[in-house]
Amino acid sequence: MKYKKNLILVLTLLILFTGSTLIKAASYPIKITDDLGRQVLIKDKPHRIISLAPSYTETLFTLGSEKELVGVTKYADYPQAAIKIQKVGTIKEPNLEKIIQLKPDLVLAAEITPERIINRLDQLGIKVIGLGPQNINEIIETIEIIGRATGQWQEANDLTTDMKNRVTRVQKLIKKHLEKEQRPKVFYELWNNPLYTAGPDTFIDNLIYLAGGINIAQNALGKWPQYNTEVLLAQNPDVYFIANRDEDINKKKQEIESRDNFKNIAAIKNNKIYFFNPDIVHRAGPRIVIALEKMAKAIHPKKSLK
Structure with missing residues (x-):
């Protein structure tokens, strides 16, 4: 019996080691x-x-x-x-x-x-x-391609497996949350003067959807359209995202609130303004899952994503 257990252990370790080596060795x-x-x-x-x-x-x-x-x-x-x-x-x-x-x-x-x-x-x-890549799944596929091309099979497999697991986890939590509530309307401000946003077929649009929101610019013309302020006010987003790298957040909030009629926007009235480092959100790389988790937490703050 003891011999069989030892044999099984040795075989298991051998399979694990061999499998790992096969993935790693390009x-x-x-x-x-x-x-x-x-x-x-x-x-x-x-x-x-x-x-x-x-x-x-x-x-x-x-x-x-x-x-x-x-x-x-x-x-x-x-x-x-x-x-x-x-x-x-x-x-x-x-x-x-x-x-x-x-x-x-x-x-x-x-x-x-x-x-x-x-x-x-x-x-x-x-x-x-x-x-x-145009969405988070394609970003993950891109990382896998780079891993194959450079001989970093194992590293790419480990990284993308973790990314997929984190995406799945967010999706399960959001799906449960949306059984009781509707998707909030979200606007993503890329630039203010003039106003630009992320439109359809962008991974930012994809991120907003996966995070449980609706991008109000999802039907805009072009991927990165200039957005009409009157249309924005009429759409009245519940959540307002802003790409912000270095500006003081408090000053930026005050600047937004001082814009003509912006105080009437639901997101502004309810202090649902969130700032995102564009290097994390705009770059189709490994940190994109961090962007997804942060967006999900902002859109659905009452839902625990810990």
């Missing part, structure tokens, strides 16, 4: 279908990676691929170590010459990376993976 070559619909064949583990979006830079650091990261965009500032890495232009205007000079064997391109940049890198034989 097998090359691998073929990846990117968000541009392209088949990208990666023959070997990349050793010189360039990230053309701050969110992918953050993901690479989280997965442990920072040593292979040789180039990032101007505003890649998280984690702090990313600031020291060679800059290759902005997310909208990458510097092709600098990219080529760094001799990358893998470039992670953003949704707004100019097509001419991608085409030229393709011509030079540099592997480019185009990524453009």
